[in-house]
Amino acid sequence: MTTPDRQAAFQHLLEEHKKILYKVCNSYCQDRDLRDDLAQEITVQLWRSFARFDGRCRFSTWMYRIALNVAISFYRRESVRTRHVVSGETRFLEVGGEPARQPEDLRILYEFIDGLDPLNKALILLYLDENSYQEIAAVLGITETNVATKISRLKNKMKQELA
Amino acid sequence: MELDVVKEKWAEHDRKLDLSIRLNRQILMAANRRRLRSPVLRFAFFVGLGGLLGLTGCVILGQFIYRHWAEPRFALAAVVLDVWVIATVAAAVRQMAMAMAVDYGQPITAIQKQLESLRLLRIRIIQWALLTGQVVWWIPFLIVALKGFWGADAYQVFGETFLLANLAVGLAMIPLAIWAVRRFAGQLAGYNLNQAADFLATVSDFENE
Numbered sequence: 001m002t003t004p005d006r007q008a009a010f011q012h013l014l015e016e017h018k019k020i021l022y023k024v025c026n027s028y029c030q031d032r033d034l035r036d037d038l039a040q041e042i043t044v045q046l047w048r049s050f051a052r053f054d055g056r057c058r059f060s061t062w063m064y065r066i067a068l069n070v071a072i073s074f075y076r077r078e079s080v081r082t083r084h085v086v087s088g089e090t091r092f093l094e095v096g097g098e099p100a101r102q103p104e105d106l107r108i109l110y111e112f113i114d115g116l117d118p119l120n121k122a123l124i125l126l127y128l129d130e131n132s133y134q135e136i137a138a139v140l141g142i143t144e145t146n147v148a149t150k151i152s153r154l155k156n157k158m159k160q161e162l163a
Numbered sequence: 164m165e166l167d168v169v170k171e172k173w174a175e176h177d178r179k180l181d182l183s184i185r186l187n188r189q190i191l192m193a194a195n196r197r198r199l200r201s202p203v204l205r206f207a208f209f210v211g212l213g214g215l216l217g218l219t220g221c222v223i224l225g226q227f228i229y230r231h232w233a234e235p236r237f238a239l240a241a242v243v244l245d246v247w248v249i250a251t252v253a254a255a256v257r258q259m260a261m262a263m264a265v266d267y268g269q270p271i272t273a274i275q276k277q278l279e280s281l282r283l284l285r286i287r288i289i290q291w292a293l294l295t296g297q298v299v300w301w302i303p304f305l306i307v308a309l310k311g312f313w314g315a316d317a318y319q320v321f322g323e324t325f326l327l328a329n330l331a332v333g334l335a336m337i338p339l340a341i342w343a344v345r346r347f348a349g350q351l352a353g354y355n356l357n358q359a360a361d362f363l364a365t366v367s368d369f370e371n372e
Contacts, residue, residue: 141270162164
């Protein structure tokens with residue numbers, strides 16, 4: 001595949017799965033400017049790794065792995081918290097009507113997700129996005145039984161905290 | 164609030180997102196061109212640059228050793244410095260290889276452990292470089308630099324007693340430094356080392372629970 005073809009294929013797949021990018025960025029970064037920065041960082045990593053994508057797993061599974069790995073590293077970098085970011089007029093990831101149209105319970109859900117550690121954030125995000133336990137296990141690198149146990153714990157935690 | 168109830172709202176929100184998200188293609192292309200934005204790649208680049216500088220140092224020191232092979236008092240000091248530089252170059256190569264091997268398309272627990280191990284290795288290398296460097300980069304460096312740049316004999320300028328006394332103190336510091344690294348590794352590297360070790364433990368727990 002030539003570079004322009006590869007770029008076109010990449011852009012097409014990214015366009016198809018842009019919601020993953022949005023949801024991962026929104027869950028790992030509260031600051032709007034930094035979120036755009038994170039979205040770009042994930043995209044760069046996706047493009048760099050695209051040549052290695054062999055289609056053995058679904059594109060969404062592969063994209064989740066990269067997006068979550070980059071987001072966790074981004075989240076953990078100390079400098080991010082103090083870095084000065086200049087706001088730009090144009091954004092990489094534009095969302096119409098955000099945040100005014102976000103329902104109250106979704107705002108509460110994002111707050112709950114924000115309070116979780118980076119690994120459990122990934123877990124709940126994958127669960128909410130209707131991924132099977134098998135897919136969640138493949139993205140996280142844990143067993144399906146482990147996924148089930150953790151989800152059950154998260155359900156209880158949510159019930160207790162948001163009662 | 165129940166997770167499964169919110170899941171339905173999430174799905175509804177998800178459908179709306181399809182229509183409302185737009186990716187700016189110009190920024191997308193520009194971002195893809197900026198390959199060094201990837202922190203791991205940037206890290207590998209700077210470690211590689213350090214390694215390259217180290218290799219240059221090795222060549223310069225090698226020439227010095229060759230020229231002064233018949234004068235052990237100069238050659239020996241250069242050999243000590245060269246061993247230190249070679250060790251730091253080897254460490255840089257190892258770090259660079261580890262950084263380049265990170266494949267973000269692998270499962271999260273595996274990659275996060277790999278990244279954190281790299282971070283721990285980097286911290287430990289810096290600790291060792293600082294602790295041994297304080298010995299190497301004083302008397303041996305003084306002897307080599309004076310001879311190499313100005314042709315001066317440090318043994319005559321400062322007197323052999325001064326140099327030998329300083330060297331002896333420096334050598335006596337090595338076992339102390341090794342003990343200190345082993346005993347106070349966490350405290351010496353401070354928050355970063357403890358944080359890296361903690362996260363590594365968190366990932367392992369998450370994986371094995």
